[in-house]
Amino acid sequence: MMNAPRLTRRDFTAGLGGIVLAFSLSPLALTQQPPRLPGSLQTNRMLSAWLAINADGTATIFTGKVELGQGILTALAQVAAEELDLPLARVRIISGDTGRTPNEGQTAGSQSIENSGTALRHAGAEVRAILLDLAAQKFSVPADSLKVADGVITAADGRKVSYGELAKEADLKREATGKVAPKPSAQHRLVGQSSPRVDLPAKVTGGAAFVQDLRLPGMVHGRIARPPQYGARLEAFDEAKIRAMPGVVAVVRDGSFVGVAAEREEQAIKAVEALSASAKWKAGPQLPDPARLYEHLKTMPTQDTVISNKDAPLLASGAKVVEATYRRPFQAHASLGPSCAVAQLRDGQLTVWTHSQGVYPLRGTMAQALGMKPPSIRCIHMEGAGCYGHNGADDVALDAALLARATNGRPVRVQWMRAEEFMWEPYGPAMVMEARGAVADGRIVDWSYDVWSQSHNMRPGDPDGINLLSSWYLADPKPPGPARQAGAPNFAGDRNAIPTYDLPRQKITHHLIKDSPLRTSALRTLGGYANVFAVESFMDELAAAAGVDPVAFRLAHSKDPRERAVIEAAAKAANWKPGEKGNGVRGLGIAYARYKTIATYNAVVAEVEVDRDSGRIRVPRIWNAVDAGLIINPDGLINQIEGGIIQSASWSLYEHVRFDRDGIKSRDWATYPIMRMPDVPKIETVLLNRPNDPALGAGEASQGPTAAAIANAFAAATGRRLRELPFDPARVKAVLA
Amino acid sequence: MAINVKVNGATRAVNAEPDAPLLYVLRNDFELNAAKFGCGLSQCGACTVLIDGVPTRSCVTLLSSVGQSEVTTLEGLGTLAKLHPLQQAFIDEQAAQCGYCTNGMIMAAKAFLDSNPRPTEAQVRDGLAANLCRCGSHNRIVRAVLRASQSNGRI
Numbered sequence: 001m002m003n004a005p006r007l008t009r010r011d012f013t014a015g016l017g018g019i020v021l022a023f024s025l026s027p028l029a030l031t032q033q034p035p036r037l038p039g040s041l042q043t044n045r046m047l048s049a050w051l052a053i054n055a056d057g058t059a060t061i062f063t064g065k066v067e068l069g070q071g072i073l074t075a076l077a078q079v080a081a082e083e084l085d086l087p088l089a090r091v092r093i094i095s096g097d098t099g100r101t102p103n104e105g106q107t108a109g110s111q112s113i114e115n116s117g118t119a120l121r122h123a124g125a126e127v128r129a130i131l132l133d134l135a136a137q138k139f140s141v142p143a144d145s146l147k148v149a150d151g152v153i154t155a156a157d158g159r160k161v162s163y164g165e166l167a168k169e170a171d172l173k174r175e176a177t178g179k180v181a182p183k184p185s186a187q188h189r190l191v192g193q194s195s196p197r198v199d200l201p202a203k204v205t206g207g208a209a210f211v212q213d214l215r216l217p218g219m220v221h222g223r224i225a226r227p228p229q230y231g232a233r234l235e236a237f238d239e240a241k242i243r244a245m246p247g248v249v250a251v252v253r254d255g256s257f258v259g260v261a262a263e264r265e266e267q268a269i270k271a272v273e274a275l276s277a278s279a280k281w282k283a284g285p286q287l288p289d290p291a292r293l294y295e296h297l298k299t300m301p302t303q304d305t306v307i308s309n310k311d312a313p314l315l316a317s318g319a320k321v322v323e324a325t326y327r328r329p330f331q332a333h334a335s336l337g338p339s340c341a342v343a344q345l346r347d348g349q350l351t352v353w354t355h356s357q358g359v360y361p362l363r364g365t366m367a368q369a370l371g372m373k374p375p376s377i378r379c380i381h382m383e384g385a386g387c388y389g390h391n392g393a394d395d396v397a398l399d400a401a402l403l404a405r406a407t408n409g410r411p412v413r414v415q416w417m418r419a420e421e422f423m424w425e426p427y428g429p430a431m432v433m434e435a436r437g438a439v440a441d442g443r444i445v446d447w448s449y450d451v452w453s454q455s456h457n458m459r460p461g462d463p464d465g466i467n468l469l470s471s472w473y474l475a476d477p478k479p480p481g482p483a484r485q486a487g488a489p490n491f492a493g494d495r496n497a498i499p500t501y502d503l504p505r506q507k508i509t510h511h512l513i514k515d516s517p518l519r520t521s522a523l524r525t526l527g528g529y530a531n532v533f534a535v536e537s538f539m540d541e542l543a544a545a546a547g548v549d550p551v552a553f554r555l556a557h558s559k560d561p562r563e564r565a566v567i568e569a570a571a572k573a574a575n576w577k578p579g580e581k582g583n584g585v586r587g588l589g590i591a592y593a594r595y596k597t598i599a600t601y602n603a604v605v606a607e608v609e610v611d612r613d614s615g616r617i618r619v620p621r622i623w624n625a626v627d628a629g630l631i632i633n634p635d636g637l638i639n640q641i642e643g644g645i646i647q648s649a650s651w652s653l654y655e656h657v658r659f660d661r662d663g664i665k666s667r668d669w670a671t672y673p674i675m676r677m678p679d680v681p682k683i684e685t686v687l688l689n690r691p692n693d694p695a696l697g698a699g700e701a702s703q704g705p706t707a708a709a710i711a712n713a714f715a716a717a718t719g720r721r722l723r724e725l726p727f728d729p730a731r732v733k734a735v736l737a
Numbered sequence: 738m739a740i741n742v743k744v745n746g747a748t749r750a751v752n753a754e755p756d757a758p759l760l761y762v763l764r765n766d767f768e769l770n771a772a773k774f775g776c777g778l779s780q781c782g783a784c785t786v787l788i789d790g791v792p793t794r795s796c797v798t799l800l801s802s803v804g805q806s807e808v809t810t811l812e813g814l815g816t817l818a819k820l821h822p823l824q825q826a827f828i829d830e831q832a833a834q835c836g837y838c839t840n841g842m843i844m845a846a847k848a849f850l851d852s853n854p855r856p857t858e859a860q861v862r863d864g865l866a867a868n869l870c871r872c873g874s875h876n877r878i879v880r881a882v883l884r885a886s887q888s889n890g891r892i
Contacts, residue, residue, distance in 0.1 A: 069835025069872055196831060203836030204824040204843065206771030206812040213770040221765075246754075264753065265761045336775050336783060336871045337837040385773075386835030386872045418776040635831055639874070643834050646873030669780040669869060678862040680875040 037178040039118025040064065044102035048172040050123040051080065053131065057151050057164035058090045061120055064104025065112040066096035066357065067199060069386035070699050071636040072112045074197045078632055079117050082190040083124025083182055085148040086163070093198070096359045096381025106358035106459060108389070108522060109490055110599060110697025113632060117695060126180040127172060134166045185630060185691035192689070194635035199383070211353050211382035212340045212415060219342065220249050221265040222403040222414040223272040225258045226424060227473070229663035230519065231284025234258055234473075238278040245271045250406035255475030256281075261403045261412050269417070286661045288517050294327050294432050297452050302511040305485055307494050312504040319440035320545045324538055326435070327724040328530035329656035330427040330518050332672055337385030338421040339392030343400035344411035350377045350404065354397040355384025361461030362394050369398055369471040369478060370405075388647070390521040391425045392416055394460050395469040402470060419667040424469055427657055428523030429454035429513075431493065433534035439546040444557060447506040449535070453493030454513045455483035456526040467521075483514050489598050493527040496704060499535050500594050501557035518659065525700040528595060529648065532704020533711065533725065536591035540712045541721065549578040550590050550712065560594075562601050562627050562690070567592050569625035569686045570603035582717030585610050589712025591705040600701035601627040601688075602641065606681070606709035610717055612736055615729030618679065619649050619710055625686040626701060629693040640698045642683045648703035650675035652710055653727050742803055744769070745813030755801030760784045762800055763810060771811030771840040775869075782841035782868035786810050792848040811840045814847065823847055826885035827878075834872030841868045846882045855886055 037045060044050070044064070052060040061080045067073045077091045084091075094100050096107070104116055128148065135153040136143035138161060147154045151163040185191070202209040227234070234256040242251050242260060247267030252259050260275060262268035288296045342353040350372065356362040359379035367374045379397070387393055400414040416424075431453040438446040458480055460467050465481025472479060486492035494510035523529075543553035551571045558564050567590070570576075574588060582588075592603040604624040608617050626641050654673050658665040666672040711722045720735045739750045742759075744767060751766045758777075763769045763786070772795050775783030779794040786795045787809040815821030820828070823843050833839050842865060849864035850856070856864065861882045862875075870878065 069833075069837075071834070194831075196828065197833070200828050200831065200833055200836065201817055203833060203839050204811075204827045205815065205817050205820070206769060206810065206840065207817070208770050209836060210770075210773075212773065213764075215765070215768065264757070265765055266754070266757045334871060335837075336781060336835070336869060337773055338775070383835070385775075385837035388871075415774060418778060418780075639831065639834060639877070642876065643873030646875060647871070650873075668778055669776060674869060674871065675875075676867075676869070677865045677875050677879070678859075680862070680873075683876060 035178060037176055038122045040102060040104050040115040041119040041122055041176050041178065044104070044119070045175045047123050047127055047174055047176050049102045050119060051127050051172060053127065053163050053167045053170050053172070055164050055167045057162055058092055059084055059086055059163070060092045060094060062101040063093070063095045063116045063120065064102045064360070065107045065116040066381040067383050068107060068357065069383070070640055071197050071633065072107070073199065074195055075113060075632045075636055076117055076120055077198060078190045078193070078195050080120045080124045082188055083121055084128050084151070086151045088190060088195055090151060098359050098363050099378045099380070103360040105361065108357055110595065110700045113695045113697045117632065121182045122178060122180070123176055125182040126176055127170070129180045130170055130172070131163055131166050134169050135161050191630070191632050193633065195633055209383060210337070211342065211355050211384055212337060214342050214353055214382060214413065216342065216344065216411040219411040219413055220261045220263055220407055221268040222259055222261045222400060222412045223268045223417070224399050224414065224420070224470070225272045225275045225279060226420055227256060227281055227284065229284045232256070232281040235280040235282055237275055237280070241278065242271050242275045245274060249410070250403065252403050252406045254402065255477065256473040257402060257470045259399060259403050261407050287659050287663065289661060290659055293430055297430060297432055297513060300513045300515050302452065302513050303485055305510045305512070306507065307488070307491070307510050308498045308506055308508040310503070310506045319438035319445050321436070321438045322541050322545050323436045324541055324723060326433040326530070326534035326537060328431040328533065329725060330430045330520070331523060331651055331655050332422060332427055332657055332666065333388045333391040333425055333523055334672055334674060335385040335387055335391050335421065338416040338418055339396040340384060340413070340415040341397040341400040342411050342413045343397065343404040344409065345401070345404045346409045348376055350401055352377065352379045352397050352401060353382050354379055355382060355387065355393045356397060357387065357390065357393065358459065358461065361459065362397060365460035365466055365468055366398055366401060369466050369468055370401060388524040390459050392421055395424070398468040398470050422666050422668065422672055423664040424519070426458055426519045426521035429456060429493065429520040431527065431530045433530060435534060435538040437538065437542050439542050442546050442548050442556065444503055444542055445505065447499070447503050449497060450509045450511060451494055451497050451527065451531060452511040452513060453527055454516055454520045456492040456520065456522050457484065457486060458521040483512055483516070485510070485512055490596050491527065494531070495526045495596060496528040496531040496535065496593055498597055500560065500563060500597050501554070502559045503557065518657070524647070525703045528593070528700060529651070529703045529707060532591065532593040533707040536593065536705065536708030537711050537721070537723065540589070540715060551576055552578060554592060563592070563594060565688055566601045566603040566625040566627050569688060570605050570623055573625065573684055573686050574605035574623040576605060585612065585717060587713045587717030589709045589714070589716050591708030591712055593704045595701040600696045600698045602701040602705050604645065604702060604705035604709040606706065606713045608710055608713040608717055610714065610732065615733035615736070617653055617710070617714060617727055617732060619653070619681040622681045622683045622706065624683070624702060625688060626698065627688040627690060628696045628698045628701070629690045630695040631687060631689045632695050634687055637687060637698050638685050641685055641702045644699065644702035645683055645706045646675065646680055648706035649681060649710065651703070652707040652725055655726050740800055742800070742808060743805065744808045745810060753800055755799065757800045758796055759786070759798040759800055759803060759808070760795040763795060769810050769812050773837055773840055775837070782845060783838055785841040785844040785868070787844060787848060790848065790851065792845050811843055814843070822888040823882070823885040826881040826888065830877050830881040830884060832874055832877035832881035834874050838868060838870045842870070842878050846885070850882065850886055858883060
């Protein structure tokens with residue numbers, strides 16, 4: 001298991017002689033319709049794009065998906081090793097490198113298992129079949145008479161040949177057929193096992209594990225002097241003074257972008273502090289009044305889309321009508337480690353080491369921002385701190401590249417400062433959700449739902465704009481792309497706005513706010529967190545109006561057996577007692593969602609304790625049940641689900657970006673507090689394995705249900721309802737007053 | 738001006754200003770990766786090292802203040818070949834997601850267990866309250882610290 005990537009200088013610099021390998025689509029006759037291939041094989045069709053068999057008996061997998069702390073590389077290695085019949089330790093991994101791996105876009109949306117995992121599963125099965133055919137020819141026996149174990153093929157008469165010995169003959173430069181069936185789940189020996197993470201040994205011993213740890217020969221340190229607020233313009237600064245400071249190698253100004261490179265990291269920081277102190281800025285536009293934020297959001301220009309409209313005659317007259325408005329503030333990714341990148345420009349070739357979620361989209365957008373051709377840029381993924389979506393990772397890559405143009409070939413490492421990360425990262429958008437429903441005879445007879453939100457996807461890769469922070473501040477500024485409607489099946493601000501319940505009438509409308517008063521983009525789940533908070537809170541409000549227990553009410557509106565199974569399993573784990581009332585300070589609440597309405601099922605029961613004097617809510621315990629289809633790695637699945645629960649509990653109890661008319665005021669962990677160890681709930685997770693169903697990603701399944709389960713538990717405990725996030729003491733006291 | 742620092746049992750010299758934060762000297766001069774820059778404000782704990790056994794935020798510790806004290810980093814606790822019980826326990830419990838907080842968690846736990854060798858779970862949670870984790874690996878970290886406290890090896 002010690003095949004954690006060991007990052008040495010040799011590895012970092014090896015193969016960087018400017019050779020960029022292009023993975024073109026296979027040559028297909030234009031008239032011929034190519035067969036549909038599974039997962040990302042559809043768009044990267046060559047077997048050699050995914051797998052190599054090496055002479056030393058190892059296999060190398062190439063994936064466009066990247067490790068974000070979610071354990072994906074371990075899971076993908078398990079999938080490939082399973083199909084190849086290799087031990088896990090003999091699978092090497094190359095991920096997210098525009099010079100070496102397939103283009104799989106962004107590592108986002110909980111789709112890595114579905115896309116990359118499916119591709120590797122089928123490619124692995126096909127490569128194994130190719131190796132078996134070679135052995136069959138060698139031994140002049142039928143391929144189906146051969147056995148494989150640990151990368152050694154054995155004939156019935158005992159003759160053996162290893163994958164390593166066949167490596168040279170195995171021609172993988174061919175298009176996948178998609179016709180070799182992967183193993184049935186009953187034969188799995190690695191898939192379904194809690195294989196330990198391949199990256200942890202380095203992380204617990206101080207091995208080079210992160211892009212932050214990259215040290216190249218001659219490397220200098222860069223920092224950027226950010227404007228004091230969005231849109232401020234640099235008028236002047238004392239350039240001569242900064243250039244004369246100790247260790248300063250370069251001062252780069254391009255319009256209102258200004259940064260420093262210095263020999264030592266602390267010298268770069270001091271120089272940028274001095275630069276900022278001497279800089280004069282022309283103020284940018286004012287931000288909305290935070291006291292009227294939600295009213296303001298609803299008055300902004302929107303693009304409105306009815307995403308679901310199901311009409312049926314009203315079943316009952318005299319139905320009870322319920323209306324509620326829910327609100328979610330701007331919330332930050334708040335990665336523990338500020339964003340970092342290293343860039344080197346040599347002989348017209350730019351190499352960027354980055355923790356971007358999408359090295360190909362980043363390359364394309366950086367090329368536009370820098371006026372370069374994409375083949376002149378190579379983006380290589382290295383891990384950063386957990387990102388939970390689109391944080392500063394891409395932005396800092398451009399920052400490093402802008403400085404690297406002024407350092408005569410010396411690599412530049414830029415890490416953002418803490419305040420910079422909080423002030424400039426794109427936030428998860430503030431949202432307003434309005435629900436109106438009616439119940440009669442214990443059932444929902446009408447449901448309408450409107451959600452207002454800024455864009456949740458302002459990532460690099462937009463065809464009509466440059467979604468990289470510093471490009472907006474250059475002398476020739478290149479603005480960001482427009483807010484876009486994402487649409488089915490994944491949606492964005494309207495993700496999970498359509499309930500999965502069986503409802504006779506429903507109308508769901510997404511109001512996409514076109515402006516960006518605060519910078520926003522993808523935060524884990526996109527709109528799923530807020531929509532599930534609203535939908536599942538509203539389900540409880542309707543259940544209360546109908547006088548039905550929340551678990552029974554959900555089951556009464558569910559026809560999907562997998563949905564029913566997770567709700568029942570979570571309720572059972574929590575020892576849910578129908579009709580049980582809270583005692584004013586303690587209560588249980590349940591909530592459920594199928595992520596994106598097409599992926600992982602998760603039901604969550606939360607227990608809350610309310611301190612009515614201080615307004616403080618504690619969540620001592622959470623129970624949940626999850627169905628993510630075929631489970632690749634049970635412990636990895638639990639880690640993702642429980643991590644999502646804890647992060648959502650933190651979002652829901654504590655987190656909102658503070659700002660006033662003049663700018664962002666959340667600048668550190670004191671002004672953006674998150675959950676700490678003593679407040680973290682104990683969690684019990686029930687896994688419902690579905691070995692014959694496709695494996696689904698689970699990094700975003702539990703956040704929405706957790707928020708609603710806490711709100712529902714609070715309502716059960718106190719009889720009052722929290723409809724605005726976060727549930728901080730002031731809001732709790734106001735609701736209880 | 739060369740300044741000597743005792744790190745992980747060896748005395749090492751560095752050419753840096755006396756007011757350089759220890760964190761950058763450890764990372765950039767001594768090539769010790771474990772301590773991480775998280776905030777530079779002593780708020781998150783990612784940069785934690787032990788100075789004479791006391792958990793210390795190296796991001797706000799000036800080089801000049803270290804003097805003759807012994808600095809211990811995560812690299813000084815154990816190696817891949819010979820893991821410290823806490824390092825082993827973090828692997829056994831798979832007590833990380835991204836791992837960026839891991840250094841601080843282990844170093845804070847080391848100091849904590851040195852003074853509380855048989856803690857309760859609640860004591861571990863309180864003992865690590867000043868260290869932030871963003872991925873939600875807290876419960877695994879608590880289990881790893883409890884596991885290490887029950888192992889027979891040195892803590």
